[in-house]
Every structure is written in structure tokens, then in C-alpha cells.
Amino acid sequence: MVVNNILVVGAGAMGSQIGMVAALAGYQVTVQDISAAMLEQAEAQLRSRMDASVAKGRMSREDADAALGRLAFSEDLAAAAATTDLAIEAATEKLEIKRGIFTALDAAAPPHAILATNSSTFGSSKVADATGRPGQVCNMHFFNPALVMKCVEVVRHESTSQDTIDTVLAVAKRMGKAPVLIEKELPGFVANRLMGAIRDEALRLYADGIASFQDIDTAAKTALGHPMGPFELMDLVGLDVSHQIRQATFAETGDPADLPHPALSALVERGDYGRKSGKGWYSYDGVQK
Ligand SMILES: NC(=O)c1ccc[n+]([C@@H]2O[C@H](COP(=O)([O-])OP(=O)(O)OC[C@H]3O[C@@H](n4cnc5c(N)ncnc54)[C@H](O)[C@@H]3O)[C@@H](O)[C@H]2O)c1
Numbered sequence: 001m002v003v004n005n006i007l008v009v010g011a012g013a014m015g016s017q018i019g020m021v022a023a024l025a026g027y028q029v030t031v032q033d034i035s036a037a038m039l040e041q042a043e044a045q046l047r048s049r050m051d052a053s054v055a056k057g058r059m060s061r062e063d064a065d066a067a068l069g070r071l072a073f074s075e076d077l078a079a080a081a082a083t084t085d086l087a088i089e090a091a092t093e094k095l096e097i098k099r100g101i102f103t104a105l106d107a108a109a110p111p112h113a114i115l116a117t118n119s120s121t122f123g124s125s126k127v128a129d130a131t132g133r134p135g136q137v138c139n140m141h142f143f144n145p146a147l148v149m150k151c152v153e154v155v156r157h158e159s160t161s162q163d164t165i166d167t168v169l170a171v172a173k174r175m176g177k178a179p180v181l182i183e184k185e186l187p188g189f190v191a192n193r194l195m196g197a198i199r200d201e202a203l204r205l206y207a208d209g210i211a212s213f214q215d216i217d218t219a220a221k222t223a224l225g226h227p228m229g230p231f232e233l234m235d236l237v238g239l240d241v242s243h244q245i246r247q248a249t250f251a252e253t254g255d256p257a258d259l260p261h262p263a264l265s266a267l268v269e270r271g272d273y274g275r276k277s278g279k280g281w282y283s284y285d286g287v288q289k
Helices: 013-024 036-055 061-069 077-081 095-108 162-174 191-207 213-222 230-237 239-253 262-269
Strands: 005-009 028-032 071-074 086-089 114-117 137-142 151-155 178-182
Touching: 005 013, 005 077, 005 095, 013 028, 013 036, 013 061, 013 071, 013 086, 013 137, 028 077, 036 061, 036 071, 061 071, 071 077, 077 095, 086 095, 086 162, 095 114, 114 162, 137 162, 151 162, 162 178, 191 213, 191 230, 191 262, 213 230, 230 239, 239 262
Parallel strands: 005 028, 005 086, 028 071, 086 114, 114 137, 151 178
Antiparallel strands: 137 151
């Protein structure tokens, strides 16, 4: 299937950048949101990012303007969906919101259109049955910041068609991404599971008194070549976010091994959320490290 028009639903941290990535790849793109303020903010941020790329010599003014010219912003989902070949939903992480969006997309989009979700936690089977086209539904999971991160996890659910998978993989490649095909839905998909395994082992080593968290970060960076250590990364992501993800995973699996580590819970209970609160594993003293 040939994709020309892409609709991104949600103009937040992820949706705005996914829209820009698609426009830079040559697609005609509409970013839709129910909030006019979010649409305005997204447009302003993307314009200033493109200006910065031009100023740094990473892109010509003509290419930046051409990409911005292919990018529209709208509050009207039905109108934006009417001409779309691929919709990528990147709205608030609440299942009822997402199911409502998928039902609306199914009603308004042409019969051939593929409907994908960028959700980090919901497999697309959770929204596919809100549509009359479950075979054309899958996860297309970008990483933050979407303009920079190369990985896109394409996750099939039990009845996702091979055409849908082939098309979404091809779109991700045209966007300059490195798509990873995940054959079965599972919590955390692949990349976040790998990250979680490293984080869990780091927490165990620290809690068992094997090494300080600073030295564990040093080992991850200098021996494994990771750009950040697991404790630095937890501080960046937000300890509250890591904590919530573990609780959500536990709620899904019921496996006590998925509960948040007590060392993490202790920091979250103290209100130490990482960089955003000025203190997590490390102290930031108002200075971003
Ligand atoms: N933030 C990340 O690091 C990250 C990474 C990968 C995937 N994700 C996933 O991307 C999705 C969005 O995350 P985010 O961080 O961009 O959230 P965000 O809160 O920054 O943005 C969500 C946007 O959705 C909009 N929205 C809410 N209801 C809507 C509706 N009915 N129709 C249209 N728009 C609606 C909101 O107005 C908001 O602008 C989530 O599913 C999340 O799991 C997030």
C-alpha cells in the first residue's frame, strides 16, 4: 500500500515530533489535537527546532520550509482522517481516550487506512476491537525524542495483517528510522524490557551493597558504552514515572517480581522524583546535569 498522507493524533511531546519526522520524510501530515493550545505550542516548538537545525547547518532553509509546508495542524479529527492513509495515535495514555479515538478514526478514515498507536503500554489489541478493521491496526512505538531516536517498535497483535506490518515498516524506514518488528504483544515490548532488566539488576546490586550507585553508573558507561548509567537515566525519566510503570506492569501481570524496587519506592515516597524535583539518586541543586 502506498502512503502519502499521515495523520498524527495528539500534539504532545511525542505526537508533535512524530508529525515533524513524517513531514521531513516527505509525507503530507496533519497533527490533530483536541487542545488548540497544544497545537499552537507544538507548531511554535517545531518551527524553532527547524530554525535551530538550519542555524547549525544540519538542514537547508529550503528543506526546513518545505517540510513545515507539508505539516498542518487541526482540531477536526473527522476532516483530518478523511484523506489519511496512516493514522498514528499519540494521545494521552488512557485506554478509554484511545478507544474513543480509534472508533472515531475508523468511522472517518478511508477503508484502506492503517490505524497505529504509539502507546508504550497498551498493545494494539486493546484498541483494535474498537474498530471494524482490526487487521489494519498495530503499534508503531517511537522513542523520545522522536526527532532523534532511531528505534521504532512495530508490534503486531494476533490478527494484524502482513500488509499492515509491511506498510508500517516501510514508512518507518522512509522516516530514516530503524524499525524493530515485535511478533507478539507483551508488556514493555523489547527496548523498555531490556532497559528494565538493566535497571532492576542495577537496583539489586546497589541494595545488596555490592557497589555505590555512582560506581554502577560508571561501569555502565565505561564498560558497556551506555551514554548514561541506569541511575542517571532513572533521574532523567523521573523516578515517579519508573515507579508508575512498574505498578502498571504488576497490575497487568500480578507477578511480585514486577513490583517497584523498595529502594525506588523509598525515594518516590520522599518526593525525590529525579531531575524534575531537583533530587533523585543525584542532587541537582537547581542545575541540570
Ligand atoms: N513521553 C514519552 O517518553 C513516550 C515515549 C513513547 C511513547 N509514548 C506514548 O505516546 C503517547 C503520548 O505521550 P506524550 O508523552 O506525547 O503525552 P502528552 O501528554 O505530552 O500529549 C498527549 C496529547 O494528547 C492530547 N489528547 C488527549 N485526548 C485527545 C483526544 N481525544 N484527541 C486528540 N488529542 C488528545 C492532549 O491534548 C495532549 O496534547 C502515549 O500513548 C505514550 O504512552 C510516550
